[in-house]
Amino acid sequence: MKKIIFLLFVTILTACTSTETKKETSNAAVFIGETIIAAAVDSVKSLQPAADPALLEKGVKHAASLWRAEDGTPPEFADFVKTNYVSDPAKRKVVFNKISGYFESLNGNFNEITLDLKKVLDENIGDVDDIDQMFGNYSVGSHVSDDFYSNKIAFCIALNFPYFTLAEKEKLGPGWSREDWAMARLGDYFVSRVPANLDQAVTTAIGNAEMYIAEYNICMGHLRTDDGRQLFPENMVLLSHWNLRDELKADYADKEKGAEKQDMIYNVMLHIINQDIPKAVINSKDYEWAPYLNKVTKGGLVVEAPAEGDARYGHIVSIFNAMKAIDAYNPEMNTAILRKFSREMEIAQDEVEALFDSYLSSPQLAKVGALIKEKLGRDLKPYDIWFDGFKSRSSIPEDLLTSKTSKLYPNPEAFHAGMPAMLRTLGWTPERAKYLADKIVVDPARGSGHAWGASMKGAVSHLRTRIQETGMDYKGYNIAVHEFGHNVEQTISLYDVDNYMMSGVPNTAIxxxxxxxxxxxxxxxxGMKEQNPDKHKLETLDAAWSLMEIMGVGMVDMKTWKWLYENPGATPAQLKESVINIAKEIWNKYFAPVIGVKDSPILAIYSHMVDSPLYLANYSYGHIVQFQLEEFLKGKDFPKEIDRIYSQGHLTPQQWMIGAVGSKISTQPLLNALDEALK
Ligand SMILES: [Zn+2]
Known part of the structure; x- marks a missing residue:
């Protein structure tokens, strides 16, 4: 995990769109009309005849889209443009560098303050008092965006450094200098201006959905077979759907009752999707529930138990309505779909869908399915999308590893002291290893740990890790090394990127x-080596199979939101029907040929569909980028490539990947490895 705190501009890290799927709607939020825009452009042209006309028009239009009545009258807008437009390229560069420096100071120092205010919450350094919670939850930069509209800094930036949509970045980016790129990234700061109450409505709708999911527990000890048997331990409580899925995975190892348990979990999932689950059995130990008969009993007596209804789909409808309400304030990204994909992820939705379609249609997947069928010795069932048997078990006992890690790293200081040596083992020179390690500190974590990057040069990133009294155990070490990777990335992508505005990476997957x-x-x-000769082969099969599952649920999520935009007045009941149809359609198209069963709606079970709409595709990209990068690094000079790749900074994901490995984000390397593994 990595902590990413966008202190100043929470929703405006990146901002772009592909115009091809933009909805043609009238823009209710417009205050500055076409005539004023044209007049403002003309006034600059007459005063500064050398101004680049395309850039000028883009800037004025963009600034106009952000201007509201409270900012001044339309003539005052025109006046603002006339006074503040900078056309001279040399002067523009000077202004840009100054803004860049100011932003580094603001972002960087706010980040340091936030680290201080959250220190007691994040680090294991004594009791957490109420006052720590109060300071820890205070967001120090939350008013900067508003301030920058009232003092007009936002308009100055929007006017002189207009934002480029994703489509424009993809088209023009390859021909841009690094400075052009950095200026375009500055243009991403002020993209849309959504009234606070509408933003709040989205936060509330998502908060309600998160609460709904967080409390959606199934009391497994209270489930019964049709003949009244209990399959799961009395006190087992599983959160839908992640815990249910993990239990289902673990049940592959239970040779005796595993299959019966898995069938029951699958049945429970179907009731959740169909919403005919009795409301009384959710998060409650008051009753016994026989899911196959869908019968609820208490003390052996049958109880009348109404179905949950459509609450699950009601949350999605509420989030949709709240998000749709801000469409009008995003002239270039006037659907939630555009904002999630073209702006946040910076990969257009249709491109994501095309990649998923091509992977899910790959003939290799049916071969993996056949292999699993052989391993299980039975026909496949829909829930075998969570088949867990390709995990390569280590040939080294965990106790042995823990005895080693706990001796090496009794405390955070020891892990910190060991970092230069680890980097040297990976191939970095002693000087470079010291340079990187000097910019990372190690703190004792209260939770499981994370990596929190710096936001200005001169500051350090924090590796938070949990270490027991007896020293770091192997599991903790394994996670700490993951976080260490984040910290090294954070260091390279801040210190070694040529321009502050380009610091960072394109998205979380990277x-x-x-x-x-x-x-x-x-x-x-x-200093150890895994002896399992099949390790790579198993990892490839596992990666391929889990990518299929996560792409499937991502597809359902995307198609659901497209349907919502086509049916904006849909009721929760109508949405339910549609989601189930979409899930079955996707199942029948891609999964039925692999699994051999038709019409399963199981892909609709994912909880993130309810509380983090349109986020699921990010997981798939994480898997793909990781695999592609590992394949590329094989046989190469590891530190040299890592330094080169991660100092590219904040390009679009596709251009970053082309720079990194020479091709766009692609599942081909995984499919090639899969062909090898299937031989
Ligand atoms: Zn992580």
């Missing part, structure tokens, strides 16, 4: 890839 690259070398860093 920093996770680096963390996993480190994590997978954890034994090597201990």
């Amino acid at each position: 920093t996770e890839a680096m963390a996993f690259v480190f994590q997978s070398r954890d034994l090597m860093l201990l």
